[in-house]
Amino acid sequence: MVSVLLVVLGFFAGLLGALTGIGGGILLSPILALHFGIPIRQAIGTSLVAVITTSAASSSVHLQRHTTDIRLGMTLELATAFGAAVTAYLVGYFNRSALEGLFAAFLLYSSFTILWRGGKVKPEEALAAEANGKQNGGQFAIPAYEPQRYPLGLSMSLVAGALSGLLGIGGGPIKVPLMYIFMKVPLMVATATSNFMIGVTAAASAMVYYRRGDILVEIAAPLAVGVFLGSLLGARLAPRIHNRHLAYLLVAIMLYLAASLLIHLFRGGWA
Amino acid sequence: MSQLREPAFDRVVALVLRIGAFSCFFVMLAGLIARLFTKGHIPVEIERAGVLLMLATPVVRVIVACYLFFHENDRKYGFISLGVLVILMLGAVFGIGEH
Numbered sequence: 001m002v003s004v005l006l007v008v009l010g011f012f013a014g015l016l017g018a019l020t021g022i023g024g025g026i027l028l029s030p031i032l033a034l035h036f037g038i039p040i041r042q043a044i045g046t047s048l049v050a051v052i053t054t055s056a057a058s059s060s061v062h063l064q065r066h067t068t069d070i071r072l073g074m075t076l077e078l079a080t081a082f083g084a085a086v087t088a089y090l091v092g093y094f095n096r097s098a099l100e101g102l103f104a105a106f107l108l109y110s111s112f113t114i115l116w117r118g119g120k121v122k123p124e125e126a127l128a129a130e131a132n133g134k135q136n137g138g139q140f141a142i143p144a145y146e147p148q149r150y151p152l153g154l155s156m157s158l159v160a161g162a163l164s165g166l167l168g169i170g171g172g173p174i175k176v177p178l179m180y181i182f183m184k185v186p187l188m189v190a191t192a193t194s195n196f197m198i199g200v201t202a203a204a205s206a207m208v209y210y211r212r213g214d215i216l217v218e219i220a221a222p223l224a225v226g227v228f229l230g231s232l233l234g235a236r237l238a239p240r241i242h243n244r245h246l247a248y249l250l251v252a253i254m255l256y257l258a259a260s261l262l263i264h265l266f267r268g269g270w271a
Numbered sequence: 272m273s274q275l276r277e278p279a280f281d282r283v284v285a286l287v288l289r290i291g292a293f294s295c296f297f298v299m300l301a302g303l304i305a306r307l308f309t310k311g312h313i314p315v316e317i318e319r320a321g322v323l324l325m326l327a328t329p330v331v332r333v334i335v336a337c338y339l340f341f342h343e344n345d346r347k348y349g350f351i352s353l354g355v356l357v358i359l360m361l362g363a364v365f366g367i368g369e370h
Contacts, residue, residue, distance in 0.1 A: 003306065007303075049322055049326075052326070053292060053295065055329075056288040056289075056292040057288075057292040059285075060288040063281045063288070064285050066281050068281065070281070070336060071348050074336060074355060075348075075351055077355045078351060081362070085358060085359075089362075199329040200332070203326055203329035204358060207326055207362045207363040208362050211363065215322060217315055220322050221302050221318035222299075222303055224299055224321070224322075224325065228292065228296045
């Protein structure tokens with residue numbers, strides 16, 4: 001039964017996503033497109049539902065630790081939501097090959113960034129802060145800060161949102177360094193705030209996809225159920241597992257998916 | 272400004288997200304279970320309700336934050352939240368008839 005398979009797929013994507021800190025959503029659309037015969041645009045729209053589910057579940061945890069800067073997140077959401085809604089609308093006019101090519105390029109980019117950092121997907125400061133927080137009974141000491149360079153932050157958020165609406169991804173790999181390096185926000189806050197923003201960003205584009213009929217409800221439901229369970233378990237296991245092999249497993253899957261997309265693209269398999 | 276944290280504010284927003292995620296999960300699960308027993312439209316409509324609930328959760332989160340900002344007389348961020356809400360609504364309207 002296909003539904004069972006989708007629940008299992010969602011479960012592992014959610015688990016891997018929560019364990020490595022990289023949203024499992026990036027795996028879902030290409031797998032749906034390659035192995036379930038779903039056109040890439042519908043695959044992207046459908047996995048957006050899973051992306052919102054993950055964001056809601058995980059950012060509620062971050063909020064309770066008081067590491068999310070709601071004001072900063074809300075401000076940048078002006079740009080991410082706008083960018084996401086615009087590209088989600090434009091995707092209706094994109095041809096399939098262009099989307100597949102873009103997706104393959106993004107998968108390659110993400111794989112190389114993980115490899116470049118030597119498989120460390122969670123920055124060391126975040127790990128140290130997590131350990132520190134556990135000692136202080138869940139309270140996290142966050143140094144005082146004031147976000148800098150809002151104009152730059154807003155314009156790069158626009159790009160992150162645009163990419164999210166185009167590919168159905170969260171855009172964390174852009175927003176976290178943006179807030180941390182350029183806006184001078186502590187890394188823990190940047191990570192939590194990026195996670196917080198994903199829900200609204202994905203919702204802005206998901207509504208456009210839904211209206212266009214690009215969210216397949218029968219596929220989205222089992223997928224989201226699996227992702228929800230997988231990320232809950234992953235969030236529990238994450239503090240205990242610091243396994244670099246998991247990051248390499250993720251890279252291997254991403255490279256495989258990128259190669260499959262490119263092979264299909266050049267064979268003109270779906271055109 | 273941004274470095275100030277209000278624990279109560281965080282807790283309310285977290286609650287909204289948690290209620291959204293859990294209720295959506297159970298509605299979708301109900302849809303999946305319904306598929307085992309009935310055929311036709313009912314399971315799909317239950318699942319559709321779950322998907323719509325998930326799309327609505329971030330919107331509700333923005334509305335709640337907007338209310339809380341105005342409630343604390345933080346007008347600047349109240350209006351920013353309102354702006355995000357308007358963009359979300361525009362996104363929902365724009366796609367109409369694009370099948």
